[in-house]
Amino acid sequence: MKTYLPPKFIVERDTERCIQCQACVSQCSFDVHSYDSEEDDVISQGDNCVGCHRCAVFCPSGAITIKRNPLQYNENYNWQPEVIEDIKKQAETGGVLLVGMGNDKQYRIYWDHLVLNASQVTNPSIDPLREPMELTTYLGCKPDKLDIGPDSKLQTELPPQIKLEVPIIFAAMSYGAISLNVQKSLARAATEMGTLWNTGEGGLHPTLYKYGPNTIVQVASGRFGVHAEYLDAARAVEIKIGQGAKPGIGGHLPGEKVSDEVSVTRMIPNGTDALSPAPQHDIYSIEDLSQLIYALKEATNYSKPISVKIAAVHNSAAIASGMVRAGADIIVLDGLRGATGAAPKIIRDNVGIPIEMALASADNRLRQEGIRNRASIVVSGGIRNSGDVVKAIALGADAVYIGAAALVALGCTVCQQCHTGKCSWGICTSDLRLSKRINPDIGASRLANLLRGWSLEIKDILGGMGINALESLRGNRLQLRGIDLTDTELQTLGVRMAGS
Ligand code: SF4
Ligand code: SF4
Numbered sequence: 001m002k003t004y005l006p007p008k009f010i011v012e013r014d015t016e017r018c019i020q021c022q023a024c025v026s027q028c029s030f031d032v033h034s035y036d037s038e039e040d041d042v043i044s045q046g047d048n049c050v051g052c053h054r055c056a057v058f059c060p061s062g063a064i065t066i067k068r069n070p071l072q073y074n075e076n077y078n079w080q081p082e083v084i085e086d087i088k089k090q091a092e093t094g095g096v097l098l099v100g101m102g103n104d105k106q107y108r109i110y111w112d113h114l115v116l117n118a119s120q121v122t123n124p125s126i127d128p129l130r131e132p133m134e135l136t137t138y139l140g141c142k143p144d145k146l147d148i149g150p151d152s153k154l155q156t157e158l159p160p161q162i163k164l165e166v167p168i169i170f171a172a173m174s175y176g177a178i179s180l181n182v183q184k185s186l187a188r189a190a191t192e193m194g195t196l197w198n199t200g201e202g203g204l205h206p207t208l209y210k211y212g213p214n215t216i217v218q219v220a221s222g223r224f225g226v227h228a229e230y231l232d233a234a235r236a237v238e239i240k241i242g243q244g245a246k247p248g249i250g251g252h253l254p255g256e257k258v259s260d261e262v263s264v265t266r267m268i269p270n271g272t273d274a275l276s277p278a279p280q281h282d283i284y285s286i287e288d289l290s291q292l293i294y295a296l297k298e299a300t301n302y303s304k305p306i307s308v309k310i311a312a313v314h315n316s317a318a319i320a321s322g323m324v325r326a327g328a329d330i331i332v333l334d335g336l337r338g339a340t341g342a343a344p345k346i347i348r349d350n351v352g353i354p355i356e357m358a359l360a361s362a363d364n365r366l367r368q369e370g371i372r373n374r375a376s377i378v379v380s381g382g383i384r385n386s387g388d389v390v391k392a393i394a395l396g397a398d399a400v401y402i403g404a405a406a407l408v409a410l411g412c413t414v415c416q417q418c419h420t421g422k423c424s425w426g427i428c429t430s431d432l433r434l435s436k437r438i439n440p441d442i443g444a445s446r447l448a449n450l451l452r453g454w455s456l457e458i459k460d461i462l463g464g465m466g467i468n469a470l471e472s473l474r475g476n477r478l479q480l481r482g483i484d485l486t487d488t489e490l491q492t493l494g495v496r497m498a499g500s
Contacts, residue, residue, distance in 0.1 A: 011046035011055075015240035017063035018042065024064060028435055029424040030417075052415040054424035086345070097346065100418025100428065101374050102245055102339035102382065102404060105349050109337075109487075110356035110358035111388045114395075115498060117479045119466035126468050128459035135455060136471035137164040137399050139236075139376040140305040141329045144160030154254060159197035159329060160305050162235055164399060165194025166455050167470060168389060168442060170447070171380050171403030172218055172240065172309070176253045176262040176274065177341030177418070179435030182410060184428050185443025187211035192444065193451045196232045198401070199225075201240060201251060203265040209233050216307065219296065221250055222276035224266040227351070228299065236330065237296050238307040241280060244338025244381040247311030247352045251276035257421045257430045273437045297327070305329035305376075312336065312358030312381065313351075320362040326374045332401065333358045335381030339404040341428050355381040356395065360493045363396025363475055372475075386457035395493065396475040410443050 007088040011032055013024075024033040030048045033055060035041075047065050049066065056064040073081050086097055119125040126133070140161040147155040148235035170186045177200065184207070186197040191214045198216040199208075203225015208215070212233035219226050220240040231237055242248065253262075263270040283289050293306050307330035308315060308323045316333060323331050335355025340348070359379050366372040379392050380401030389421055408414065418428035426437030458470070467473055481498040482490045490497060 003092060006071050007047045007049065007069050009046045009049040009051050010069050011044050011049050012065040012067065012416070013042065014063045014065070019061050019063075021060060023058050023060060027054045027058045027424065029054075029422040029429075029431075033384060050415045050417045051413070052417065052424045053413050054154045059078045079373070086227060098342050098419045099345040099348060099416055100340065100342055100420075101351075101414055101416045102337045103349050104416070107336060107354060108480045109382065110354055110485075110493065111382070111384075111391050113483050113485050113489075114356075114391050114495065116387070116390060116394070116461060116465065117481070118464040123466040125466050126463040128456075128463040131463075131468065133462060134471070135166055137167045137331050137470060138162065139164065139378070139398060141375060141440075142162040142373040144373065160303055162196070162305060163194075164196070166451050167393060167397075167399040167458075168348040168451055168454060169195055169216070169378065169399055169401050170197040170214070170406050171401035172198040172200035172243075173198030173237070173341070173403060173407075174224075174253075175205055175217075175265055176202045176257050176259075176430060178407075178428055179426060179438060179439050180205055180207070180261065181435050181438040182407075182443065183208060184284045184440035185410065185438060185447055186406065187214065188216040188440060188444035189447035189451065192448045194234060195451065198238065201225075202253075202262070202274075203267065204230050204233060205261065205265045209377050218309075219292075220276055221278070222274065224268060224274060224276070227267075228338045231296065231300050234300075234304065236305045236307055237300060238309055238330075238332065239280070239292060239296070239328075241283070242311035242313075242334070243290075243309070243340065244255055244311045244334035244336055244352055244355070245340035246343040246347045247313050248278060248490040249344070250278040254342075254419075254421070255345060259430045262430055272431045286322040286326050289323065289328075293327040307332055307378070309334060311338070311351075312353050312355055314353065316353070316372060317365040321365055321369055321371070322376075324366060324371050328375050330376045330378055331362070332380065333362060334401075335359075335379065337382030338380055339407075340418075345384055355379050355392075357492055359392065359395050359397055360477075364494055385453040386461070390461050390473070391480065392457055393470060393473050394476055394479045395495075396477075398474065406447055406450070409446050410438060 012332045025035050032049045033044045064119045138161045141159040143156050149155045170292040190197040201218045201220035213236050216236045216238050217234040217240045218240050255273045309332035312335040314334045336352040376398040378399045379397045383400045383402050421429050423429040477494050480495045482495045483498050
């Protein structure tokens with residue numbers, strides 16, 4: 001069928017600069033560049049270009065320029081180019097439009113409307129280069145009170161806790177959705193930096209068991225790769241109910257991405273689609289959730305925290321309360337801008353609520369009900385830098401998950417083609433030729449550097465506020481002020497207007 005879609009990008013190759021090395025031909029996984037042996041020339045034409053920039057980065061002579069196609073539709077606020085193009089694609093395929101990464105629509109990013117405080121005359125700031133700054137975070141249920149014995153020793157038996165050296169965890173990304181080399185990079189970086197990575201719902205590859213003490217394993221609706229050794233190996237177990245990129249629906253890993261190794265790890269036949277049902281078929285109430293939480297606690301001998309992850313939706317504060325009462329030690333809220341390997345575009349772009357609102361209202365509700373100590377809150381979905389981390393903690397989070405930011409550190413350019421399995425950066429693919437592009441040693445070092453850089457910045461921000469321990473900032477909304485927000489927004493966030 002004739003496609004009525006103009007190319008999105010124009011790829012220009014400067015023939016004066018080009019040395020005909022064909023690096024672009026081998027680097028592009030979307031067939032933009034080819035070698036014409038008859039003409040002995042490299043041909044570049046942008047029809048298939050997705051704007052991943054791999055060729056331009058690897059061109060040794062800087063000969064490639066990628067530009068957005070200036071071809072304009074008629075001005076029309078209602079019929080924007082994306083709307084027109086989506087309709088054309090569906091007229092060709094008759095199917096659901098799939099897309100990767102997170103929501104790219106212009107919903108308000110509240111992090112950018114919140115500003116942090118800094119000490120000036122009173123409560124002087126602290127110089128993090130000269131004085132100790134504490135970022136250590138403990139995740140897990142905390143008791144209502146602590147009993148100290150006459151020998152000054154703690155008498156209360158604490159529920160299992162996880163010690164994080166930095167309040168940043170690598171988000172759930174499953175083997176199959178991302179390559180094994182990316183998972184190795186995440187696992188090694190988490191181990192080096194004293195934090196955690198998360199298997200997602202794809203099981204745990206045998207080569208990654210040694211990273212168990214820094215691993216969160218997921219139990220999702222498909223139960224892929226879940227068995228006793230998998231649960232035993234982990235530092236924590238996460239029940240996945242929902243995710244921010246596709247609230248209310250299940251997951252789908254296309255059969256083409258289910259390679260031999262993925263199939264063994266997921267415990268499903270090779271080449272079959274891995275479909276996770278929308279609901280967990282044994283959870284229809286908070287009581288059912290409680291049963292699964294306690295089944296997992298029982299299965300792991302009450303030795304590790306059980307986390308429950310939901311997508312941030314309209315009533316997530318009430319759901320969070322139910323999750324805590326059901327026995328969750330950690331609750332995870334994944335917001336509207338959470339990324340994914342593949343989601344129906346219509347769901348990704350229209351369902352869910354911003355994480356800032358979900359976090360503020362859940363933290364508030366748990367405090368009002370006097371149960372905030374019974375679970376840690378971890379948030380994800382659009383954390384882009386250390387400023388977002390600090391604001392999330394001031395809004396009430398104990399720690400954050402980062403997914404897309406970690407992938408960007410590995411080379412991702414947010415081209416949103418993860419669902420195609422052709423990621424030219426070797427990240428979201430099970431094609432061995434592509435996945436070799438990630439060297440786990442280099443990947444781990446880049447990820448560790450990212451966490452190191454953010455940690456230094458967090459210490460700088462804390463020092464500026466005159467705070468020497470992250471613990472003292474948690475839920476301290478007085479350190480935040482809102483800019484360009486309505487009274488209702490300020491009220492939901494629980495912060496005051498700048499200047500007040
Ligand atoms: S990578 Fe650059 S120099 Fe090499 S063939 Fe392509 S455009 Fe030419
Ligand atoms: S992971 Fe790969 S395919 Fe996905 S957005 Fe990043 S560069 Fe594109």
